[in-house]
Amino acid sequence: MNSRKLLLLFLTGAAIVYSCNKNKLDQQALVSLDESSIENKEGVEALLIGAYSMLDGISAPAILADGGAGSNWIFGSVCGSEAYKGSRKDDMAEITSLEKFIPNASNPQLAGKWLAVYTGVQRTNAVLRILKKAKGISRADSLRIAAEARFLRGHYHFEAIKIWNKVPYVDETITYEAGNFRLGNKELIWPEIEGDLKFAMESLQGKMEAKGRANKYAAEAFLAKAYLFQHKYDSAMPLLQDLISNGTTAGGEKYALTNKYQDNFNPDQKNSTESVFAVQSSVNDGSGGYNGNLGDIFNYPVNPDGPGGGCCGFFNLRKYLVNHFKTDSNGLPDLYNFDVSDVKNDEGYASADSFTPYNGTLDPRLDWTVGRRGIPYLDWGIHPGYDWIGDQGFAGPYSPIKNIYYKSQQGHLSDASFWTAGSTATNINLIRFADVLLWYAEVHAQVGSIDSARYYVNLVRERAMNPDGWVHTYLDPADPAHGFTSTPAANYHIGKYEDPWPNDRAFALKAIYFERMLELSLEGHRFFDLVRWGIADTEIKAYFLHEKNTRTYLNDANFTKGVNEYFPLPEAQIDLSAGPDGVRLLIQNPGY
């Protein structure tokens, strides 16, 4: 045996020794952290941030699902008769089937919403689960974190119940590891939602360390809203009263309406005294636009030099909505005949054609809600009508405006790093104080104190009456950046309900419902309001009647009472609820 043989034998020996070392099979995870690494304060706080980040309904791996949007622009507003899907006929046509109330159980927008809200639930449960194991967290912090997480869990389930009615409730004990995750939806889960929101309300402080966090009053407002959805007016009343008397924002400021209506939609004015709870939007933060209202990113006029880079002309508003804003000589709406004739509009006119806008009296909130021909569109210039609309014959003459940022904010409060330029720092208001006031009015009307109801409606109207807060004409229409005059852009006339309301609950409710449309339209509430009021079928059918001759694509729209108040559960999720025996625990909503 020579040295070469020895060398090779030595190598063989080394190989054997090496092969016997079993530790090399203990592969540590790279890139991500395992559970034991985050069982501490930093980890749990970060998980909580992650749970907040699903409020916008968007997470990175998901294909854009407008249905998942935190704003509920499809389910709340399009389905609530405020707006068309918009753009062109064949552009995301699955939204049209929602708009027409003929959705399939496999509609991707519904799947997107389900994924968004239940991803939120999954994340809040991760917070609660890890929190229990985490070390080094003070008792106060632990309570706060649990309360914030349960607030969010309540909210996410609330979103689900609004859309699907009977849905599964998932808490932190439901895990993959435990194997207990096949859930049904036999019961309505209001008690569980209330439980989460109550815990949050009782455990949280009024003032939080950051403006975006849920505080005691946000939880209280959501709880009140949950009661309203169950028609538990007596339970809602003291909460609303407390909110109005004592409520503060997470920043510690007492709730109050802003002076100017439009401040609620201006990213420069966000987290105001009126913001009870909002989805925080952020731009130029390294996310490629993902944190800036991505679910609403198509909802800009098609003007390429306008906001959003001209993408993509969705969310065009309906004449039916615009007609609500007509006012009479007292500055009050016509509750009954508002829709008999349309506010004059430029449908059928090209932008080059001359056109004079409607000269009748209007509620000034109209032009902070609806972009229409001839009226300044924030600081983007006079809305030219036709040229800013994708297909006017399909989508009508109007553009949305509440979600639009100002041209002067472009670049620092907007972000072009997505493939459109429409990412914006505009918050999504989930509950603002005007909403609380109108609930309070509604509760008063329901329990019979009609005239108190009028008081709270008038509070909201009073703010809208501030002429400083109206849309004004440009100093120089050729250069909108130059600023505004103090001349109202249209014939605004708004007044309070001066006369005491008759002791007629139906009338009072009608007025309140109407006021909610004027104040809160395009904020994702309308459809859910109509359903909880029990008038979805009559209102929506009336609306379809209005459309019969103008939007032929709605000819086969069909709202069936007892069916279309809720949407079909995503078929894939039902199929996934099957056990080995094939029995599916999730039950589809009736009629689908």
Place this chain on the structure above:
Amino acid sequence: MYFNQLTSNLSSRHAPVESAGHWISENRFQRLLQQTALLICLTCLVIRPAIAQEKITGVVDGSDGLRLAGVSVSVKGSSSGTQSDSTGHFSILAKKGDLLVFSFIGYETQSIRIEDDMVLHVLLTALVNNLNEVVVTGYVSEIAKNISGSVAIVKPRDLVAVPAGQVEQMLQGRVAGLTVITSGEPGSESNIRLHGIGNFGDVTPLYIIDGVQGDINSLNPYDIESLQVLKDAGAYSIYGVRGANGVIVITTKKGKTGKPAIAYDAYVGETFPTQGLHFLNPQQNADILWTALKNSNQVDSLGYPSDPWYGYGPKPLLPDYLVNLNYGYPANAAEADPSLYNINPGAPIYQIMKFSKGGTDWYHEVFKPAFSQSHTVAVSGGMDKSHYLFSFGYLDQEGTMLNTYLKRYTARINTEFAVDNFLRMGENLQLVYRDNPKFEKNLPDYTNEISRVLRVNPGIPVYDINGAFVAVDDPNFGPQSNPVGARVLAKNDIGNNWQVFGNAFAELDLLKYVTLRSSFGGTLTNYNSTLFHYGSYAGSSNSLAETSGYSRSWTWTNTLNFSRTFSHGHHLEALLGLEEISNYNRELGGSRQDFITDNPNYRFLSNGSPTLGITNYSFASSSYLSSFISRLNYIYKDRYILSATLRSDGSSIFGPENRYGWFPAVSIAWRMTEENFMWASTWLTDLKLRASWGSTGFYGNTDPFNQYTLYNGNALNAFYDIAGISSGAIQQGFSIVRIGNPKTGWQKDVVSNIGLDAILWNGKLSVTADWYNKTSTGLLMPIPLPDYIQGDATPPNVNIGNIRNSGIDLMLGSKGKISRNWRWELLVTFSHYDNKIIKLNNLPYIDANGGQTADNGFLVRNEVGYPIGSFFGYKVIGLFKDNEDVAKSPTEKDAAPGRFKYLDANKDGVINDLDRVHFGNPNPQFSIGINIGINYKNVDFSTFFYGSFGNDIYNGPGAASDIATSAVHRQRILNDSWTPQNKNGNVPRLEAFSYFSTFDAVNSYPLEKGSYLRNKSMMMGYTFPLSSLSKIHIKRLRIYVQAVNLFTLTKYSGLDPELYGYVSQVPLGNAQDSKSSFGIDKGNYPNNQIQLLAGLNLGF
């Protein structure tokens, strides 16, 4: 396989893959022979006899077109002899009238009498009977006749007969039991399945190249010396947890003793796009739309429809111009005034284009004739103690789709040295550079670029009135939307990789019968790609994404080999080994936007906007496999063969509980013709019966970190502006990114195989037949979880269920000589498999979405009792003929005359989701390959057919074109639509909307038969006679012309019935998708394009 290892002591010792030490005794014998021969030659040279001996030179070719090296050449009745060198060249001293005898394993022995010629061209007829070939299998080399497992051998010549560029594609139809589905995209991977579909995900076999796991598509096909497909557990169980999809063992060429020889192989050719699909012209399209609008009551009070393009009235009017694709105008309209034209940001976009009344042929705007060429130069040679081979290859394969191509440069250096008489060392090294940018194929809903080509309105022109690209979908989407624009602008995108692949080895004869071998090898890959998005006309930003990364893997194998032939016909071999495999990869990527110019030379990340839209990322993964290998082989009297293997694998991918596995296998064979009682049979040359049973495993599809529940966060998915700062500041957060399952273990396969190999009439006919049954348990697949558990995390792979594949492989070969000048050769392969899911653990079924978002539900349901990938949905049993038909049929949502009538599967009188059925099966009933070769003197002709029969195809784009509002339509919508007059039509009534009872549900309407028979290759070659070449010092010259994909016989109406299955990423709706969703036409790069080539094989 023309191994000359047996005649060369060095190369047999250095048998290409693992140790060949068990041939030691034979080798010594060979060595003796060779040395004797050498001595005799030397003697001949020294003692030159008085008789006029002359130097006879020549070259030896096989009838199969190969130069033959190592052919024994001797003078009958004398002791002189020699061998042909590595280029087939020989020279020997002989005198006129002598009889020269040429013999070589695998060929008929031939005698030639020396007359006047001093230069001979000898052609040896290849035998089907290759019983004595040395075949490299798992970690060892074996003699073909002694193999007890199922091993298929593919000749390198057959591989390169189809100029596909990539070896994977060349395997199609060559091996019974191996299904290869591929696409026409240069450089694309293929779906390769051995014996059916063994799991829900990656079914690619394990490729072992010179003993090391490698990337087959980096290989230059001309570098391949031999390729074996190990098909049963007896053959591949020794690869343990990596073996379940079958193993393909490849050895690369080695240098052979002799003077340096140079070989040059080249071809040039042109590929022609297919005919495309015949769509209706714009006027017909508009008429269909009008009918649909009327049928759906989309009309005004006068009964007239309207449309932004076609105006308003009783009949549609084709516009002369389109503006922004939104509106159509006649030529004299003010809106069509060219002075309004603008496509520059800063003013509203006003793109004016001439409406294409004749119809744009989008397919042929994107698919153009394409050039390809391939060149390989190899230099090889060797001396007694060292051998070398160097080869350089260049492949330039253009795809017919604009700017798709593969440019591949390969260099191979293989060397071997006998350091001592008991120590041999060597290396195999390959360097590869590939330039192969990819386009996005996996987009859902028929939106990839090829789908789009098939779905663009023919009324739209490619260019506008000023020659700029028309943006097709929407001006807001920018030039990318125009499929021609997208491809033209993709010109400067980069997609390349560099790879170093190979191994170094040492072999030591430790004891008389024991050889120790150590091999260390692996792959180092670097890659880089860039993707530039142009800004839209409407002013959205341009952007650049760049990705770079590397991966490395190494394999260290140490084996101890014992081989001894005992007296009385006992032969024993044993192998013990240890193997360690380590993998690591790391990637880095980023993107920027707002580049001041689209100039390709300016496309570097740092040139983009410093503030907006900056993203970057990196990630890594790592895994380790540690194994023990053993094998025992016992042969008695060349007739009873027993082989047993046992492997143990430990993998870092699985949790401690399920980390280790044992994989045993045993196979037996009986060579009946060696029995005394069989000697009487003259027609039966050889008959071997084989049986094997064994276990193997699979751990693919599984993330290295599958066992862990993991958390991280990035700005996109988990960060949140909790402080309400709005811009540029955001709080970091976490979310669950992976749900772990520490209990997951590997998939385990139990495989039984019974087969026979028969050679009849001395090779006139040969038959190999195999029956197999493969039960795969614990299939690895991500478990679909409800959204409230899974969220946006990756679900864990679990052992989800069991499937069974059983089938038959058949190979028939026939070779013969009609006359002295005419020879023929036939090879037929036949594959059939049955695939069935036999168990799913805790799941009733697994849905997959077949690459679509779930707007209509899932297309694929994997369910017990059904084959993998079977199509699921409503079965269309016809159209409702009239109202009466609707009334008497089961209640169906949106039922109306002219809409689909679905099967009421549960006969409850109502059509609902319980009536969905398995309506189609993408698995073929059988596939065949037929190779026919005919030689006449120096002319060779060969043709190769491949066919797949009995599979269903879901023709999504085809069905979509039958929707009346689609942009394109097939002829059938004109003739076959239901109308009150044509109640027997089979295309639904033309309507402006889709319904549950038309196209809004997954139904069987798009189903078509996918059977096809394709002439893959037809080739004619001519080999120049040696006499005409020797003057110019050329040893061999063959030229050929070839037609590829000359014709395909099929009834399928889409572009190509051969459909590559993509893994698609469709996160919504939770269905899992994988290569097990196949047979779905999503816009595939057709693989049936005719290619015409001319080539040459040259040897110096």
